[in-house]
Amino acid sequence: MVTRQLTQLELLHELSGAAEKEVDRHLAMAKDWSPHDYIPWDEGSNYSTLGGTDYDPEQSTLGEVAKAAMITNLLTEDNLPTYHREIAANFSMDHAWGHWVGRWTAEENRHGIVMRDYLVVTRGVDPVKLEEARMIHMANGWNPQGKVAEHTDDALTMLHSVAYVTFQELATRVSHRNTGKACNDPIADKMLQRIAADENLHMIFYRNICGAGIDLVPDQALRAITDTLMNFEMPGAGMPDFRRNGVLMAKHGIYDLRQHRDEVVMPVLKKWKIFERDDFGPEGEQTREELAEFLEELERQAVRFEEMRDRALAREAKKRELAAANA
Numbered sequence: 001m002v003t004r005q006l007t008q009l010e011l012l013h014e015l016s017g018a019a020e021k022e023v024d025r026h027l028a029m030a031k032d033w034s035p036h037d038y039i040p041w042d043e044g045s046n047y048s049t050l051g052g053t054d055y056d057p058e059q060s061t062l063g064e065v066a067k068a069a070m071i072t073n074l075l076t077e078d079n080l081p082t083y084h085r086e087i088a089a090n091f092s093m094d095h096a097w098g099h100w101v102g103r104w105t106a107e108e109n110r111h112g113i114v115m116r117d118y119l120v121v122t123r124g125v126d127p128v129k130l131e132e133a134r135m136i137h138m139a140n141g142w143n144p145q146g147k148v149a150e151h152t153d154d155a156l157t158m159l160h161s162v163a164y165v166t167f168q169e170l171a172t173r174v175s176h177r178n179t180g181k182a183c184n185d186p187i188a189d190k191m192l193q194r195i196a197a198d199e200n201l202h203m204i205f206y207r208n209i210c211g212a213g214i215d216l217v218p219d220q221a222l223r224a225i226t227d228t229l230m231n232f233e234m235p236g237a238g239m240p241d242f243r244r245n246g247v248l249m250a251k252h253g254i255y256d257l258r259q260h261r262d263e264v265v266m267p268v269l270k271k272w273k274i275f276e277r278d279d280f281g282p283e284g285e286q287t288r289e290e291l292a293e294f295l296e297e298l299e300r301q302a303v304r305f306e307e308m309r310d311r312a313l314a315r316e317a318k319k320r321e322l323a324a325a326n327a
């Protein structure tokens, strides 16, 4: 059996019914909310240009992990123009697709607004450094498909895009949710829970569109999904201090390889019934074997990561104990 291969235009046309249905579902499920409701304004005060005092690290009540996670997640949200470009180019601005692109972009913008307001009002991080990092990160932009897009046709690029954002939305949901817990502040936790709930609805939109794509062109879609997973990078890659912050976040349970595999990759693949389907052609079957091997390797890496992290945390605990005993 040879499964169908479509061009990008054919794909958008054939999936437009699914897009309409998913836009309607999203609008029925989405909750309107306002950033100002999540900010403790009475904790705020002027900075020096308006007669107050400038940021001092002592003012922050956030720990190192929470700071790293907040900055990484906020800069990721800030880079919205890059993602908007990508999604608009792949989905087009026509009909339900255009409606989604506009709505999704406006919802995402709220995330950056509320997080920045929170950090600036509570003096959670250095606002000067934050602004410098935003300038660098946004000016660089980011190509979410990187290597995978180079050798592919337009339809595959569109499928890559929709597969990528499915995993990425779920990854940001996990990351925001865990950042909320790490902040140790019920206000931040509530705000980040609110954002995480949005990310979940976004994930469902993309997951269902990708699911409809698998039904339509199974081999082509599975190729895109497999390439996406094998090259997956969080959209923060390339931002200032990403490595340092990424390591801190992984070490302290904000977003790590185990969570990536168990809470992001596997549930989505399960939902798409990738390993139960019987509609792949010979090419799709081969891709599925490639994906299975990749997942086994991912599991081995997750185990290795957990062992390394546990050893590192134990070493640090020991150091702290010794320091306390010597104090």
Ligand SMILES: [Fe+2]
Binding pocket: 077, 108, 111, 172, 199
């Ligand atoms: Fe977001």
Ligand SMILES: [Fe+2]
Binding pocket: 108, 169, 198, 199, 202, 203
């Ligand atoms: Fe999102």
